[in-house]
Amino acid sequence: MTLKNYLLVMGVLTVFCWGIFLFVANLVDPTSTNWLGFVLFYLSLFLALSGVGALIGFIIRFIAARKQLAFNLVKLSFRQSFLFSLFIIFLLILKSQQLFNWLNLFLLVIIFTIFELFLISYKNRR
Numbered sequence: 001m002t003l004k005n006y007l008l009v010m011g012v013l014t015v016f017c018w019g020i021f022l023f024v025a026n027l028v029d030p031t032s033t034n035w036l037g038f039v040l041f042y043l044s045l046f047l048a049l050s051g052v053g054a055l056i057g058f059i060i061r062f063i064a065a066r067k068q069l070a071f072n073l074v075k076l077s078f079r080q081s082f083l084f085s086l087f088i089i090f091l092l093i094l095k096s097q098q099l100f101n102w103l104n105l106f107l108l109v110i111i112f113t114i115f116e117l118f119l120i121s122y123k124n125r126r
Contacts, residue, residue: 061073091105
């Protein structure tokens with residue numbers, strides 16, 4: 001797959017995921033839905049945020065680091081957008097359960113930082 005095809009497919013799928021998110025957000029009533037409504041809401045938001053993050057992260061990296069291969073930039077931006085989207089979803093779930101506070105935020109930042117550092121060191125060992 002060429003870089004142009006990747007950007008086109010990723011852009012179309014991201015717009016599609018945002019459409020699904022808006023549809024689910026309008027359809028689901030948070031006061032009367034069951035667990036499936038919440039799963040669909042958070043999953044569609046996660047996919048939409050991941051797509052936007054991967055595209056924006058790749059474009060910024062592509063402009064800033066012209067010497068690196070595009071494939072490596074795609075992998076890095078997708079991994080980091082995946083982790084950042086997961087971080088946002090965890091924060092929203094904590095907020096919806098009234099469990100969000102500064103300590104939980106600090107612990108989540110530490111957990112995701114350690115996980116990212118683990119992934120970086122694992123890549124360097126291989």
